[in-house]
Amino acid sequence: xxxxxxxxxxxxxxxxxxxxxxxxxxxxxxxxxxxxxxxxxxxxxxxxxxxxxxxxxxxxxxxxxxxxxxxxxxxxxxxxxxxxxxxxxxxxxxxxxxxxxxxxxxxxxxxxxxxxxxxxxxxxxxxxxxxxxxxxxxxxxxxxxxxxxxxxxxxxxxxxxxxxxxxxxxxxxxxxxxxxxxxxxxxxxxxxxxxxxxxx
Amino acid sequence: xxxxxxxxxxxxxxxxxxxxxxxxxxxxxxxxxxxxxxxxxxxxxxxxxxxxxxxxxxxxxxxxxxxxxxxxxxxxxxxxxxxxxxxxxxxxxxxxxxxxxxxxxxxxxxxxxxxxxxxxxxxxxxxxxxxxxxxxxxxxxxxxxxxxxxxxxxxxxxxxxxxxxxxxxxxxxxxxxxxxxxxxxxxxxxxxxxxxxxxxxxxxxxxxxxxxxxxxxxxxxxxxxxxxxxxxxxxxxxxxxxxxxxxxxxxxxxxxxxxxxxxxxxxxxxxxxxxxxxxxxxxxxxxxxxxxxxxxxxxxxxxxxxxxxxxxxxxxxxxxxxxxxxxxxxxxxxxxxxxxxxxxxxxxxxxxxxxxxxxxxxxxxxxxxxxxxxxxxxxxxxxxxxxxxxxxxxxxxxxxxxxxxxxxxxxxxxxxxxxxxxxxxxxxxxxxxxxxxxxxxxxxxxxxxxxxxxxxxxxxxxxxxxxxxxxx
Numbered sequence: 001x002x003x004x005x006x007x008x009x010x011x012x013x014x015x016x017x018x019x020x021x022x023x024x025x026x027x028x029x030x031x032x033x034x035x036x037x038x039x040x041x042x043x044x045x046x047x048x049x050x051x052x053x054x055x056x057x058x059x060x061x062x063x064x065x066x067x068x069x070x071x072x073x074x075x076x077x078x079x080x081x082x083x084x085x086x087x088x089x090x091x092x093x094x095x096x097x098x099x100x101x102x103x104x105x106x107x108x109x110x111x112x113x114x115x116x117x118x119x120x121x122x123x124x125x126x127x128x129x130x131x132x133x134x135x136x137x138x139x140x141x142x143x144x145x146x147x148x149x150x151x152x153x154x155x156x157x158x159x160x161x162x163x164x165x166x167x168x169x170x171x172x173x174x175x176x177x178x179x180x181x182x183x184x185x186x187x188x189x190x191x192x193x194x195x196x197x198x199x200x
Numbered sequence: 201x202x203x204x205x206x207x208x209x210x211x212x213x214x215x216x217x218x219x220x221x222x223x224x225x226x227x228x229x230x231x232x233x234x235x236x237x238x239x240x241x242x243x244x245x246x247x248x249x250x251x252x253x254x255x256x257x258x259x260x261x262x263x264x265x266x267x268x269x270x271x272x273x274x275x276x277x278x279x280x281x282x283x284x285x286x287x288x289x290x291x292x293x294x295x296x297x298x299x300x301x302x303x304x305x306x307x308x309x310x311x312x313x314x315x316x317x318x319x320x321x322x323x324x325x326x327x328x329x330x331x332x333x334x335x336x337x338x339x340x341x342x343x344x345x346x347x348x349x350x351x352x353x354x355x356x357x358x359x360x361x362x363x364x365x366x367x368x369x370x371x372x373x374x375x376x377x378x379x380x381x382x383x384x385x386x387x388x389x390x391x392x393x394x395x396x397x398x399x400x401x402x403x404x405x406x407x408x409x410x411x412x413x414x415x416x417x418x419x420x421x422x423x424x425x426x427x428x429x430x431x432x433x434x435x436x437x438x439x440x441x442x443x444x445x446x447x448x449x450x451x452x453x454x455x456x457x458x459x460x461x462x463x464x465x466x467x468x469x470x471x472x473x474x475x476x477x478x479x480x481x482x483x484x485x486x487x488x489x490x491x492x493x494x495x496x497x498x499x500x501x502x503x504x505x506x507x508x509x510x511x512x513x514x515x516x517x518x519x520x521x522x523x524x525x526x527x528x529x530x531x532x533x534x535x536x537x538x539x540x541x542x543x544x545x546x547x548x549x550x551x552x553x554x555x556x557x558x559x560x561x562x563x564x565x566x567x568x569x570x571x572x573x574x575x576x577x578x579x580x581x582x583x584x585x586x587x588x589x590x591x592x593x594x595x596x597x598x599x600x601x602x603x604x605x606x607x608x609x610x611x612x613x614x615x616x617x618x619x620x621x622x623x624x625x626x627x628x629x630x631x632x633x634x635x636x637x638x639x640x641x642x643x644x645x646x647x648x649x650x651x652x653x654x655x656x657x658x659x660x661x662x663x664x665x666x667x668x669x670x671x672x
Contacts, residue, residue, distance in 0.1 A: 114206070155220070
């Protein structure tokens with residue numbers, strides 16, 4: 001899908017309005033979504049893939065996913081809904097790409113920080129295939145219990161694969177502060193996963 | 201764990217956390233654009249946090265039995281009945297009703313913003329609250345509405361600092377060695393070997409001991425922290441029914457709560473024997489949603505001693521030792537079984553305190569209750585709190601009126617001290633319910649909203665600033 005140029009005088013439509021367009025099956029929904037969130041969704045994909053063409057395709061697939069999901073889904077927070085779709089598509093492509101060769105994306109770097117928790121892809125991890133939903137629930141419980149700043153740092157780094165410098169800039173702290181907090185989170189997470197029976 | 205499994209797990213992270221992430225990112229971006237404004241807001245937030253601490257809603261119930269449901273007062277609402285800031289003179293709340301020490305306020309102790317913070321800060325640190333929360337039930341019995349107190353003065357609670365004993369491996373081993381053989385015998389499996397692992401203290405939690413061990417086709421999870429110890433028996437996703445002495449642990453949701461408790465008599469006695477305890481009381485909580493076609497989404501059965509703590513009759517989860525049997529009825533995994541009749545157990549947990557918990561949550565002051573008529577006046581003016589702190593969700597709420605509401609009860613709402621991971625201050629609220637429709641699965645949709653049952657100052661100013669998001 002061709003990306004639109006953002007005219008200076010155009011005001012983004014409200015989320016409710018965009019969702020209404022999806023429900024009316026109006027193709028304008030895609031254009032409005034792209035106008036309002038296209039750049040943001042591209043950045044989500046880019047942190048994971050580091051490949052502009054792949055990212056463009058991911059963003060377009062995100063719009064297709066949104067088009068297929070709405071209706072019946074009516075998201076409470078459109079941006080979060082689109083983020084979830086974009087990340088899933090980008091992760092799928094990431095794994096497809098890494099089967100061909102290692103890609104030097106921010107996701108690769110953020111995953112390397114988790115070396116105490118994650119095995120190499122060739123490793124079975126010690127047994128049965130893990131159930132993604134259950135792991136998602138364990139991770140959600142863990143992240144929800146974190147103090148607000150740590151929660152944001154975790155989501156930024158390990159969900160959205162944001163660069164550490166970006167996170168530090170957003171929070172107005174030094175890079176080393178973010179690194180220290182990430183280390184504390186990883187340590188706590190490792191304990192939690194072990195206590196939940198995940199073999200690490 | 202493989203990287204792909206990690207990424208798949210992250211793809212299933214709670215959508216609310218994704219919402220938190222995108223909202224927080226936007227908020228931080230705005231903050232960078234307007235640092236001076238943010239600093240002022242931050243200072244206000246910090247002051248508020250010092251007053252009440254970081255908090256999250258934790259409903260506290262008033263009585264064990266729902267009893268007859270209350271209906272709207274016959275007295276018409278009158279805005280002139282509203283308490284005004286400073287109306288209560290210093291000392292008026294000191295009528296010999298103080299439970300511990302002297303009250304630390306004279307005038308109304310809480311601001312409207314402070315009350316809002318009791319409900320907030322779960323995800324976005326917003327201090328707004330919804331105008332109402334939707335709750336679902338097939339009939340009002342399962343709203344578990346608790347009657348109002350007749351007392352003129354109401355206790356305020358807080359969590360006390362208590363010196364907890366250090367974690368103790370020998371104590372834990374003794375506990376497990378008493379329980380495990382009996383459990384294994386009841387399950388007709390061998391007693392498994394186990395390893396006690398220590399989790400060091402860090403910035404997120406205190407040091408603790410834990411065991412995670414398969415037993416037959418189930419798992420046990422035993423944890424000992426400084427304040428409590430728990431022993432859980434969990435179904436694996438492919439573990440089938442939990443059988444104790446050949447009897448399946450299950451309930452028929454078509455039975456009444458009383459009938460379910462009776463049906464679990466034999467299971468209860470087995471559990472008492474396994475854990476070496478005896479409790480005199482039992483209660484049930486059922487959960488419902490708007491889309492499940494199989495009745496309750498969960499049923500929790502508690503065995504406990506109501507007299508062990510005064511707060512036990514004022515909320516769902518006991519504050520003293522208890523056993524809870526959790527029957528889930530929704531699909532976490534592909535092979536989960538859901539049913540509109542018999543539900544199988546998902547987990548059984550025994551919680552045992554290692555401290556004198558009766559001294560942990562205590563009334564620290566006593567304040568005059570506002571009348572139902574005064575509360576109704578606040579309700580009709582929209583001076584309400586909704587038990588959920590998402591500004592976007594709030595903005596998307598359909599406007600409703602609570603005129604002619606259906607039921608009213610009382611609940612305590614406890615804030616939460618995030619640093620200590622414990623509830624902080626507990627404040628009583630009137631809770632109003634209004635039927636607003638029927639869900640696609642036939643459950644009745646109720647709007648539920650809270651009005652503080654004690655005097656609060658600053659309503660007008662607070663809700664004026666909330667108008668842009670607060671539609672009621």
